[in-house]
Amino acid sequence: MQENKNIIALVEPEIPSNTGNIARTCVLTGTELHLIEPLGFSLEDKYLKRAGLDYWPALNIRSWPSLETYQAFLEEVKENYQIYYATTKAEKDLGTLVISKPSILVFGKETKGLPEDFIKAHPERGLRIPMRDYKRSLNLSNSAAILIYEVLRQQGYPTLV
DSSP, X not given: OOTTOOEEEEESOOOHHHXXXXXXXXXXXXXXXXXXXXXXXXXXXXXXXXXXXXXXXXXXXXXXXXXXXXXXXXXXXTTTSEEEEEOTTOSSBGGGOOOOSOEEEEEOBTTTBSOHHHHHHOGGGEEBOOOOXXXXXXXXXXXXXXXXXXXXXXXTOTTOO
8 A cells, every 4th residue: 555545445246347437547647546345346457447548557456354454454444544434324425525635435235335343433424425216326446436526626736736
């Protein structure tokens, strides 16, 4: 992990093309990608690779064996990062976000989101994207792009042209 870089973390992602799209966004924004297992696909999946195009060699990626190990990591780095859990169940919305240091944005799996107990352990970290109350939520890769670009906007788009 590079020090003081923003991070997008995907907890048990299921759809390879979403992860591939997020990987591409990470490369182009200088964001590190963390994948928390189990994954719903292989990292060699053709749809994953197709969505990420030829960006894979430039991706700064790290895998974690479980959500429990990732939670320990979050507790270890919490003083150096602002940590947010993307969830439709959060009280705070994107409009309340004030970024003052590098951020870790944690997203749940496409079909279920983040585990309820994970969110309840730190409700102050919950963050939702405003949307109509219709069915479920935005696509995972769209949500990740919206949040990381808001973080980067508030940081003054460091290293971006």
